[in-house]
Amino acid sequence: MSSGTRCRGGHNGSEPGAMRPRANATGRAAEGCGAVSVAFPLTMMIAGIVGNALAMLLVSRSYRAKESRRKRSFLLCIGSLALTDLLGQLLTSPIVVSVYLSDRAWDAVDPSGRLCAFFGFSMTVFGLCPLFIASAMAVERTLAIRAPHWYASHMKTRVTKAVLLAIWLAVAAFALLPVAGLGQYALQWPGTWCFISTGDSLAFASAFAVLGLLSLVLTVACNLATIKALVSRCRTKATAPRSSKQWGRIATETLIQLLGIMCVLSACWSPLLITMLKMIFSHTSFEHCKGFSGETQSSELHKECNFFLTAVRLASLNQILDPWVYLLLRKILLQKFCQAASAVSKCSNNECKERSITLSEEIRRTAA
Template identity: 90%
Template sequence: MSRWPQCEPNGTRPGAMRGNATGRWAEGCGAVSVAFPLTMMIAGIVGNALAMLLVSRSYRAKGSRRKRSFLLCIGCLALTDLLGQLLTSPIVISVYLSDRAWGAVDPSGHLCVFFGFSMTVFGLCPLLIASAMAVERTLAIRAPHWYASHMKTQVTKLVLLAIWLAVLAFALLPIAGLGRYTLQWPGTWCFISTGHSLFFASAFAVLGLLSLVVTVACNLATIQALVSRCRTKGAASRSSKQWGRIAMETLIQLLGIMCVLSACWSPLLITMLKMIFSQTSFEHCRAFSSAAQSPDLHKECNFFLTAVRLASLNQILDPWVYLLLRKILLQKFCQAASAVSKCSNNEWKERSITLSEEIRRTAA
């Protein structure tokens, strides 16, 4: 494995450049301490563990039969994010404690392959699971009769297992010779190389973007169906109201996860496609070690590093979205959504009648 320039604690390295170039090196390489990945790991483990606990309790509840498929997806998403944190964060922390010298932690290069494999698996799985969740809710709301007769929890388990197996097989392609995992700037993590196999890198980016598009499209279709149902049904039965509440709760959770996925993954996926089309690789970020570094190169490399950190942040934010969007916040949101979509026309009529009666009594 080719060696990246080692970052010293004071931001310089032996025999490196002087002057402005040294300042830029310190800015690009020493901007984050070990406290950052350590904090991210703790927040991710706590959040995902709490989310799995709440999902387990909700799944065992008697009134959760209509939500069990969705809860399985939520639980699988939390488990995936938790495993991703446990497998990748300790490696990053070890590299930071070694003054960002990957070669000292991984002289053979096998750990880099494992890290890149983990990044691919635990990056693509949440995207596809979120798409499966969006499709599941769309079917439940737009085709409830078909959903009730065909969409069993066993089917959901098979779909989630198929996603896991497909992503694992895809991530193993570089080990089989199609694609490559390489050390990335600033030498603290490994990921797909965009300079060796365009097919593997482009396949990852396209699959990720397609899953985001499917998630957004399905959620928009679900919103449209919910609004139409609220407007067409004036007086609903108790069971129908309960179904609508469950659908609204899961929809809001889906929207939260969708927003987090889009914000965290879009920059990295779009940047990867841009690199593929321009036939460039961020391995040229090694130019940080030369005195002839350009400001444009500095911006590109730091933007790529920021995009990766945003993608890693997704594993932490996913469970907290589920934890925060619980009953208290959901009830307030449902009340606001009900007013906007005119779902409570009858209530407003009753209030207006009551108000007019009070005015008449006062006048009398």
């Protein structure tokens, strides 16, 4: 999903924007471009594959542990998110690397244009699926903490599996709409990736951006509700039995993971989704980037094209950062959250330290 170069000059018409892959202007980047090395997408691909594979391994071990019975639905969501990101890396990154190795000439890799449609389909599926899965995770944690009795009675792992399957199928059906003539996937500037055309398929592009933003809003709202519930619980006196305390530790750990993934999703996807909506409402597209040359470009055009490319690169980082949030930031975020919760809710420092130490021991036992 990594894309492109940062072009500063080139021949007129050699920079394809939202254009059909079989057009006369090919996907070759301008001769005067300051090219990004093939090492950039290759490094991103390796980091994404390694991170998601490790996350899936850790989730698998945690899922089989007896102590994780109460959060198996959440672990299923985490594992599904890692699997989705891994598939996205495996299906899109090799194409980008091949285009780079072909001197960023898309037509040399995809003379028929079918690979462009597949790439755009993959970008859509593996863009919306992580957003929807993150929303499902946030809803699951909200129900687990705010309605524990209902959750214990109704939220079984088979329900979680059905929801995840429904998300994948629904997103795949949505991404196939261009096959039915509702929307179009097109080669995007600077000719190293394909995505939804904002010039010819406003309804389809609008639906993608709106669905993505709605999922982000739902994720944020559910996490805020969960935080409020946890802070309220922390303010009560520690009179609950040990099992309830253990459930509180599990809930706090998963909330920290949710917050990390939520921040990554928002930071990575918000710029691209908002930019797409801005283009749609202003009835513009980035097709004008195909004429991006050193002699004719304006300062505003230069900024718009580069910002769009930066937004795409940020979105591509989502598949890489998600698993590392789960792998590396669990313990660190938990400690920081305990400190903040202690200051806000006047919890005792000893209680927070005890929770952190107990969780660290549980993590070491799970990883053993």
